[in-house]
Amino acid sequence: MxxxxxxxxxxxxxxxxxxxxxxxxxxxxxxxxxxxxxxxxxxxxxxxxxxxxxxxxxxxxxxxxxxxxxxxxxxxxxxxxxxxxxxxxxxxxxxxxxxxxxxxxxxxxxVTRKLDIAGVADQAIGMKHVEEAVAIRDRMLTNFDRASTLEPGPQRRRLLTVTFVGGGFSGVEGFGELLSLATALARKYPELEESELSFHLVEARGRILPEVTDKPGEWVVRSLEKRGAHIHLNSVLQSAENGHVVLSTGEEFDSDLIVWTVGNAxxxxxxxxxxxxxxxxxxxxxxxxxxxxxxxxxxxxxxxxxxxxxxxxxxxxxxxxxxxxxxxxxxxxxxxxxxxxxxRGREPKQYLHHSLGVVATLGLGRGIFQWRGIVIKGFPAWVMHRGYHVLAVPSWERKVRVLFVWITAALFGRDIVSLASVQHPRRAFVTGGEVPALPETTVPLEHAPSA
CATH class of the missing domain: 3.50.50.60 (FAD/NAD(P)-binding domain)
Incomplete structure (x- = not known):
C-alpha cells in the first residue's frame, strides 16, 4: 500500500x-x-x-x-x-x-517574516498562532490592571500604549479588534480615562490593506483615526529596544505591547x-x-x-x-x-478560483467588504465577516461552538479576565502564595523567566 x-x-x-x-x-x-x-x-x-x-x-x-x-x-x-x-x-x-x-x-x-530590527526579537509578539493571540489579549488586560494602580505618568502611558507593526489584513484586523476591546475596557476602570489609550499602527507603505482598492483603504484609515488611533504611513520601525519605539519619521514613544504583523516568509x-x-x-x-x-x-x-x-x-x-x-x-x-x-490513472484538474472578495473586521460592529467595485462598510460588512467565517471554519462542531460564544457575548458582553498567570503555573506553588514584585518593564510572555 x-x-x-x-x-x-x-x-x-x-x-x-x-x-x-x-x-x-x-x-x-x-x-x-x-x-x-x-x-x-x-x-x-x-x-x-x-x-x-x-x-x-x-x-x-x-x-x-x-x-x-x-x-x-x-x-x-x-x-x-x-x-x-x-x-x-x-x-x-x-x-x-x-x-x-x-x-x-x-x-x-x-512562517512569520522577521527583520533585523533592534528590540523586535525581545519585545514583539507575532499574531500567526493561537498562543500569540492569547498572549496579546492577556497582556492588554493585565496592563489595564497594572495601570489602574498607578498615578498618571510615563509608566502608566507606556502600559496603555499599543503598537502594531504591519498594515496588512492580519495587522489591521488585530489592531481594530484590540482597539475595540481596549475602548470597552476603559469603561470598566474608573481610575483610567479613554483618552489615555494610545494605539499606533505603523506601515512602511503609503496605505494599509493592499487587498482592497485605494478609497476603501483610505476610509479604513479615517475610521480608525476617528476612534483615536494613530496611523503612521510611510513609516518604518527603526528600533524597539526596551519597548522604546523609534520610527523613521523621527517619532518616538514607549509601548509595552508591540505586535509584529509585517507578513510571511x-x-x-x-x-x-x-x-x-x-x-x-x-x-x-x-x-x-x-x-x-x-x-x-x-x-x-x-x-x-x-x-x-x-x-x-x-x-x-x-x-x-x-x-x-x-x-x-x-x-x-x-x-x-x-x-x-x-x-487511478486519470489526469489532474487545474486550479481555478475567482475571488469571492475580501472582508475584514475592524472591531465589534465594524467591518469592510469589497468585491470588484462593490464596497460595503460598517455594521453590514461586520455581519458579512462573521457569517462568512462561521460557515468557512471546518466542522459543524466548531461552527456551533463559535456561534454560541458570539450569542453569549451579545447577551452578557465579552469576558475580561486575564489568564496571563497560566504562563507560569508553578509560581504560586513555588512562592507559597507570595506575589513577586513586577519588573520595571514588562518582558514579553514568551521570553519571561519561568517560576
Whole structure:
C-alpha cells in the first residue's frame, strides 16, 4: 500500500488529508501528516481571539479529532530527499529518523517574516498562532490592571500604549479588534480615562490593506483615526529596544505591547532543505494542476499547495495565487482529488478560483467588504465577516461552538479576565502564595523567566 506524506497540517495540509480520507478506497493508500502542532489554526479568527470574541480553543481545529484514518506524527519535516523518496522527521521527542514515502504533498505553509530590527526579537509578539493571540489579549488586560494602580505618568502611558507593526489584513484586523476591546475596557476602570489609550499602527507603505482598492483603504484609515488611533504611513520601525519605539519619521514613544504583523516568509524547509524545485523567492515551483514543476515538465509524485507554493493564478493570468485562506482551503481540496486521480490513472484538474472578495473586521460592529467595485462598510460588512467565517471554519462542531460564544457575548458582553498567570503555573506553588514584585518593564510572555 502506497504512502502519501502530507508535510504540514495547516489549511492546505489539513484539507488535503481530510478529503483524501473520504476519497481513497480501502487499502488504496495510507496518509501520514507531519506537523508540530496538534491542531490547525483557523487564522481569520485570531483577531477575535485577541478581542475575546472567540475562545482560543475554538480557533484551533483538532487534527486527531477529524483525521481519524490518518497517521499523525507530532514533529517537523526538516529535510526532503525526493530523489530517494525519504523525508527526515524531527519528532517532538526522540532522535530524528527517515520516513519513506511514495507520494509527497508539500503544504508546509509560511512562517512569520522577521527583520533585523533592534528590540523586535525581545519585545514583539507575532499574531500567526493561537498562543500569540492569547498572549496579546492577556497582556492588554493585565496592563489595564497594572495601570489602574498607578498615578498618571510615563509608566502608566507606556502600559496603555499599543503598537502594531504591519498594515496588512492580519495587522489591521488585530489592531481594530484590540482597539475595540481596549475602548470597552476603559469603561470598566474608573481610575483610567479613554483618552489615555494610545494605539499606533505603523506601515512602511503609503496605505494599509493592499487587498482592497485605494478609497476603501483610505476610509479604513479615517475610521480608525476617528476612534483615536494613530496611523503612521510611510513609516518604518527603526528600533524597539526596551519597548522604546523609534520610527523613521523621527517619532518616538514607549509601548509595552508591540505586535509584529509585517507578513510571511517561505518555510525554511522549502527554501533550503529540499531537492524539489523552487523559484527566485524560494517558493516551491508548482503548476496549475498542483504538481511540482513547470509547464514543460513536472516532478513525478510531488505535489504542493498553500502559502509556500508559487501556483499560477488562472483567474489573473501572469500572476500567482496570493497566500490566503480562500486559496489554501480550495487548493487543499483539489490537491486531494488530483492525487486520487493520479493514483487511478486519470489526469489532474487545474486550479481555478475567482475571488469571492475580501472582508475584514475592524472591531465589534465594524467591518469592510469589497468585491470588484462593490464596497460595503460598517455594521453590514461586520455581519458579512462573521457569517462568512462561521460557515468557512471546518466542522459543524466548531461552527456551533463559535456561534454560541458570539450569542453569549451579545447577551452578557465579552469576558475580561486575564489568564496571563497560566504562563507560569508553578509560581504560586513555588512562592507559597507570595506575589513577586513586577519588573520595571514588562518582558514579553514568551521570553519571561519561568517560576
Amino acid at each position: 502506497r504512502t502519501i506524506l502530507v508535510v504540514g497540517g495547516g489549511y492546505a495540509g489539513f484539507y488535503t488529508a481530510w478529503k483524501l480520507e473520504k476519497k481513497l478506497r480501502r487499502d488504496e493508500a495510507r496518509v501520514v501528516v507531519v506537523d508540530p502542532r496538534p491542531y490547525m489554526t483557523y487564522q481569520p479568527f485570531l483577531p477575535e481571539v485577541v478581542a475575546g470574541s472567540v475562545e482560543a480553543r475554538h480557533a484551533a481545529v483538532s487534527i486527531r479529532r477529524h483525521l481519524k484514518k490518518t497517521k499523525i506524527i507530532s514533529g517537523t519535516v526538516v529535510k526532503v530527499d525526493h530523489a530517494h523518496k525519504t523525508a527526515t522527521i524531527r519528532p517532538a521527542e526522540g532522535p530524528e529518523y527517515a520516513l519513506a514515502y511514495d507520494i509527497i504533498a508539500v503544504t508546509a505553509g509560511a 517561505v518555510s525554511p524547509l522549502v527554501r533550503n532543505h529540499t531537492d524539489l524545485p523552487v523559484d527566485a523567492r524560494g517558493m516551491l515551483s508548482v503548476r496549475a494542476d498542483l504538481q511540482v514543476g513547470t509547464d514543460e515538465a513536472f516532478v513525478p509524485d510531488a505535489w504542493g499547495a498553500g502559502d509556500d507554493a508559487a501556483i499560477p493564478d488562472l483567474a489573473l493570468p501572469g500572476s500567482a495565487t496570493v497566500p490566503n485562506a480562500q486559496h489554501a482551503v480550495r487548493q487543499g481540496k483539489l490537491l486531494a482529488k488530483n492525487i486520487v486521480a493520479s493514483l
